Amino acid sequence: MPEKRIVLENCGVIDPSDINTYLSRDGFKALEKARKHMTPQQVINEVKRSGLRGRGGAGFPTGLKWELCTKSPEKERFVICNADEGEVGTFKDRYIIQNDPFGIIEGIALAGYAIGASKGYIYLRAEYHYLRDLLENAIEQAKTKGFLGEKNNESFGIEVREGAGAYVCGEETALMESIEGKRGEARYRPPFPPEHGLWQKPTSINNVETLANIPHIIFRGAEWFSQIGTQQSKGTKVFSVSGDVEKPGIYELPMGTPLRELVEELAQAKDLKAAQVGGASGRLIPEEKLDTPLAFETVLGAGAVIVFSKGRNIIQVVRRNIEFFAEESCGKCVPCREGTQVMSDILRRFSLGQGTKEDLTILEELSNAMMLASLCGLGQAAPNSVSDSLLYFRSEYDT
Amino acid sequence: MSDENLSLELEKLCIHYKRHDDLLSFIKKVHEKCGYLSPENIKNVASLWNVSVGEIYGLTTFYVFLSTKPLGQNVVRVCRSTPCYLENCDMVIETIEKKFNIRPGGVTEDGKFSLQLVSCIGACDQAPAMLINDELYGNLTPGKIETILKGL
Ligand SMILES: Cc1cc2nc3c(=O)[nH]c(=O)nc-3n(C[C@H](O)[C@H](O)[C@H](O)COP(=O)(O)O)c2cc1C
Numbered sequence: 001m002p003e004k005r006i007v008l009e010n011c012g013v014i015d016p017s018d019i020n021t022y023l024s025r026d027g028f029k030a031l032e033k034a035r036k037h038m039t040p041q042q043v044i045n046e047v048k049r050s051g052l053r054g055r056g057g058a059g060f061p062t063g064l065k066w067e068l069c070t071k072s073p074e075k076e077r078f079v080i081c082n083a084d085e086g087e088v089g090t091f092k093d094r095y096i097i098q099n100d101p102f103g104i105i106e107g108i109a110l111a112g113y114a115i116g117a118s119k120g121y122i123y124l125r126a127e128y129h130y131l132r133d134l135l136e137n138a139i140e141q142a143k144t145k146g147f148l149g150e151k152n153n154e155s156f157g158i159e160v161r162e163g164a165g166a167y168v169c170g171e172e173t174a175l176m177e178s179i180e181g182k183r184g185e186a187r188y189r190p191p192f193p194p195e196h197g198l199w200q201k202p203t204s205i206n207n208v209e210t211l212a213n214i215p216h217i218i219f220r221g222a223e224w225f226s227q228i229g230t231q232q233s234k235g236t237k238v239f240s241v242s243g244d245v246e247k248p249g250i251y252e253l254p255m256g257t258p259l260r261e262l263v264e265e266l267a268q269a270k271d272l273k274a275a276q277v278g279g280a281s282g283r284l285i286p287e288e289k290l291d292t293p294l295a296f297e298t299v300l301g302a303g304a305v306i307v308f309s310k311g312r313n314i315i316q317v318v319r320r321n322i323e324f325f326a327e328e329s330c331g332k333c334v335p336c337r338e339g340t341q342v343m344s345d346i347l348r349r350f351s352l353g354q355g356t357k358e359d360l361t362i363l364e365e366l367s368n369a370m371m372l373a374s375l376c377g378l379g380q381a382a383p384n385s386v387s388d389s390l391l392y393f394r395s396e397y398d399t
Numbered sequence: 400m401s402d403e404n405l406s407l408e409l410e411k412l413c414i415h416y417k418r419h420d421d422l423l424s425f426i427k428k429v430h431e432k433c434g435y436l437s438p439e440n441i442k443n444v445a446s447l448w449n450v451s452v453g454e455i456y457g458l459t460t461f462y463v464f465l466s467t468k469p470l471g472q473n474v475v476r477v478c479r480s481t482p483c484y485l486e487n488c489d490m491v492i493e494t495i496e497k498k499f500n501i502r503p504g505g506v507t508e509d510g511k512f513s514l515q516l517v518s519c520i521g522a523c524d525q526a527p528a529m530l531i532n533d534e535l536y537g538n539l540t541p542g543k544i545e546t547i548l549k550g551l
């Protein structure tokens with residue numbers, strides 16, 4: 001399957017600092033179509049029928065999330081665009097913001113219309129502060145043209161909020177805590193954000209790429225979109241490829257494309273040993289499984305693909321992953337806070353050739369315990385690469 | 400800035416950010432103005448915002464971009480996550496350590512530079528990468544680092 005550009009259709013084509021270049025490519029036509037000819041419920045139905053699922057990692061059906069927000073009797077509602085992009089190896093949201101901020105804004109406005117929100121927030125990670133002016137300039141231009149803000153009786157506005165450096169703030173409830181001016185610690189759930197989200201109001205939080213798909217779906221229709229991809233994963237996915245490849249970068253492919261095509265044909269990996277799909281918390285795919293299709297039903301995450309060539313020591317890589325989680329654990333729950341620390345110590349011993357059989361048993365038990373008992377996705381997914389390395393590269397742990 | 404001017408300025412900022420219900424941006428602004436959050440700053444912010452000192456302290460220590468100790472005028476943040484590790488981020492760290500004679504977490508004696516090691520900054524296509532203040536620098540080599548640091 002060749003590359004297919006939907007989300008990235010305008011990237012490199014429009015001038016991200018000039019809304020007119022976006023308008024000349026049918027920009028904001030979807031928003032106009034929705035506001036003039038569709039009820040909010042019809043917009044939701046269209047997104048539901050498209051089969052679009054969240055691109056931030058968890059793959060929750062977007063239309064359903066929106067519908068849940070409208071079930072609340074509470075009339076004040078919010079839309080949040082998650083631009084925290086903290087997952088190791090992920091940089092696609094940065095690329096989308098840099099090249100087509102208007103598509104995101106149109107997507108947020110459509111989400112706002114669908115759920116009846118008065119306001120949208122873009123939560124931008126502090127590391128991307130250099131994108132803030134571009135983003136705010138795009139919002140300002142959309143306001144001037146009457147797509148946002150006070151003109152045309154349109155009251156929906158978008159505000160940029162910036163983080164202050166914390167990976168866990170990409171987790172939806174931690175992110176809301178952060179906007180509320182608190183430590184970014186995950187909340188206990190239920191209640192879920194569509195019921196009690198930002199400031200306890202119904203909130204739909206969606207990833208940048210998810211929202212960037214919306215204008216295309218509304219403009220061209222659910223049928224068109226749902227023909228692309230697999231049974232359970234519709235549309236395309238934007239991948240961030242890094243590591244041992246000739247051509248690291250951003251690639252958009254139909255869902256279901258084999259991993260091999262992405263890393264070997266497009267990114268030009270040579271002598272590949274394994275690829276990790278989904279960032280530091282993603283799955284390790286050894287060379288012999290490289291034909292695995294990239295989709296929610298198999299492996300995907302947020303689309304980070306880190307490639308390791310034959311010369312790499314897997315324990316070192318996994319150790320780096322775990323050190324990341326030990327650093328970024330918010331500390332609220334014990335399995336994650338202590339588990340990542342202990343794993344990190346054990347992996348250090350293995351990388352010095354001092355690991356024992358008992359260490360291996362502990363690694364395995366700890367992986368299971370953390371997956372089951374951690375409060376949020378951070379601790380639950382942190383052990384993934386540890387358990388995969390034990391499965392596929394056990395000989396490297398030779399004690 | 401004199402103490403009096405500063406507290407006037409903080410009051411003005413506080414009114415602005417309260418209107419947006421945006422405590423974190425307020426704290427970041429204070430941080431930017433003062434270079435870090437001293438115990439005095441923390442107390443001021445707490446009383447202006449009408450919350451406990453503990454809450455502001457808790458916030459400050461949670462986020463890596465906020466510091467309770469003085470930072471250098473330029474903060475160098477070197478990424479050490481997996482993709483940058485594969486592209487030899489240790490070289491970047493060592494080059495800067497040697498050049499400034501500091502360790503990660505430290506500040507140079509003249510107060511000009513801080514060195515911090517951070518998690519993925521979303522520039523893995525340009526690994527190894529670092530941020531200096533708000534600016535991104537990628538595809539680093541010893542020579543390139545030298546040129547960048549000279550230019551500051
Ligand atoms: C530890 C952790 C970090 C996360 N980081 C991000 C992130 O940086 N960006 C993002 O869009 N989603 C992130 N998520 C997923 C969000 O919680 C949430 O599912 C997502 O924003 C929903 O949007 P979507 O349905 O469009 O994917 C993270 C989840 C966890 C558990």
Ligand code: FES
Binds near residue numbers: 478518519
């Ligand atoms: S790992 Fe360094 S920028 Fe992503």
